[in-house]
Amino acid sequence: xxxxxxxxxxxxxxxxxxxxxxxxxxxxxxxxxxxxxxxxxxxxxxxxxxxxxxxxxxxxxxxxxxxxxxxxxxxxxxxxxxxxxxxxxxxxxxxxxxxxxxxxxxxxxxxxxxxxxxxxxxxxxxxxxxxxxxxxxxxxxxxxxxxxxxxxxxxxxxxxxxxxxxxxxxxxxxxxxxxxxxxxxxxxxxxxxxxxxxxxxxxxxxxxxx
Numbered sequence: 001x002x003x004x005x006x007x008x009x010x011x012x013x014x015x016x017x018x019x020x021x022x023x024x025x026x027x028x029x030x031x032x033x034x035x036x037x038x039x040x041x042x043x044x045x046x047x048x049x050x051x052x053x054x055x056x057x058x059x060x061x062x063x064x065x066x067x068x069x070x071x072x073x074x075x076x077x078x079x080x081x082x083x084x085x086x087x088x089x090x091x092x093x094x095x096x097x098x099x100x101x102x103x104x105x106x107x108x109x110x111x112x113x114x115x116x117x118x119x120x121x122x123x124x125x126x127x128x129x130x131x132x133x134x135x136x137x138x139x140x141x142x143x144x145x146x147x148x149x150x151x152x153x154x155x156x157x158x159x160x161x162x163x164x165x166x167x168x169x170x171x172x173x174x175x176x177x178x179x180x181x182x183x184x185x186x187x188x189x190x191x192x193x194x195x196x197x198x199x200x201x202x203x204x205x206x207x208x209x210x
Contacts, residue, residue, distance in 0.1 A: 025190040033156035037149060037168035041074075041081045044169060049143040050075060050084035051134050051166075053151060054091020054100035054124055057107070066174045067148060067182075072104065074171035075146045076111035083169075084144055086117045088134060090124030100124075127151070128196060129203035131158045131166075136206055141165060148173050150186050154193060161197055 038044050052075045055067040078084055087108070091100025101120040109115060121138065124130035135141045145155045145168040152168030159166035174182065195201075 022187055022191055025194050026187070029153055029157045029190050029193070032160040033153040033168070036156050036166070037145075037152045037170055039149075039170045041077050041083060041169060044078070044081075044083045044144060044167065046083055047142060047144040047167065048085050049134075049140045050078050050087045050169075051130065051140075051143045051145050052087055052089050052104060053127060053130055053145065053147040053155065054089070054104060055147075056098055057100065057103035058098065067171075068103070068107075070148060070172035070174070071146055072107045072111060074169050075104075076108055076113050078144065078146060078169055079113050079117065086119060087113065088119050088121060088138060088140065088143070090121040090130035090134065092125045093122035094125075123203075123205045123207075125204055127155050128158055128193070128201065129205070131155055131164060132162055132203050133206065135162065135164055136203075137208065144169055147171055150182075154186070154190060157190075157193065 052071060055071060056065055057068045059065055075087055079087060089101050089104040089108075091104060093099040093101045099122075101122045101124075105115075105118055105120060108118060119138070121130065121133055124133060131145075134143060141163070142165040145152055145159075145166055147155060147168065147170075149168075149170040150173075152170055156166055156168055158164075
């Protein structure tokens with residue numbers, strides 16, 4: 001009985017501690033992004049470059065990802081509205097299942113974005129990698145991020161930490177009933193982000209895209 005009580009106390013303490021950590025990370029992520037992301041493209045100030053963050057183009061069942069479609073629609077809208085001159089497409093193209101950057105490029109071509117204004121970074125393996133590589137590899141430290149709001153918030157927190165002057169355009173989000181897994185994943189991603197900050201995590205690659 002005594003062991004059960006001790007185990008119960010340990011579980012309660014662990015859950016409580018995790019909730020406190022998550023609340024801390026949530027607060028500071030939102031604070032760092034406050035007033036820096038926009039739903040309306042017309043409200044955005046001009047930035048020469050738009051950084052489009054990658055997503056898997058298709059789901060496991062073969063359907064087009066709504067995250068991907070929303071980002072591509074927003075990126076095309078951003079360019080056509082004259083709010084950026086160039087688009088840096090950053091994603092993971094080395095997992096053997098799909099090529100995020102090529103899929104973004106092809107999708108934007110279909111939306112009328114010229115090939116000449118797109119630059120591909122196939123080594124944007126994580127959000128932190130995409131953000132830091134934009135600054136350290138491509139020499140861009142002022143740009144507009146294109147992704148869903150929850151992702152933009154985390155990316156803007158990264159920007160603040162690394163001295164990047166960024167704003168975000170919020171792409172159309174996925175319906176709530178299809179976003180449960182993504183919501184939970186994002187809470188953990190924000191905790192992982194602050195662990196990365198404390199451990200001075202850097203991109204896996206800081207050389208040219210391969």
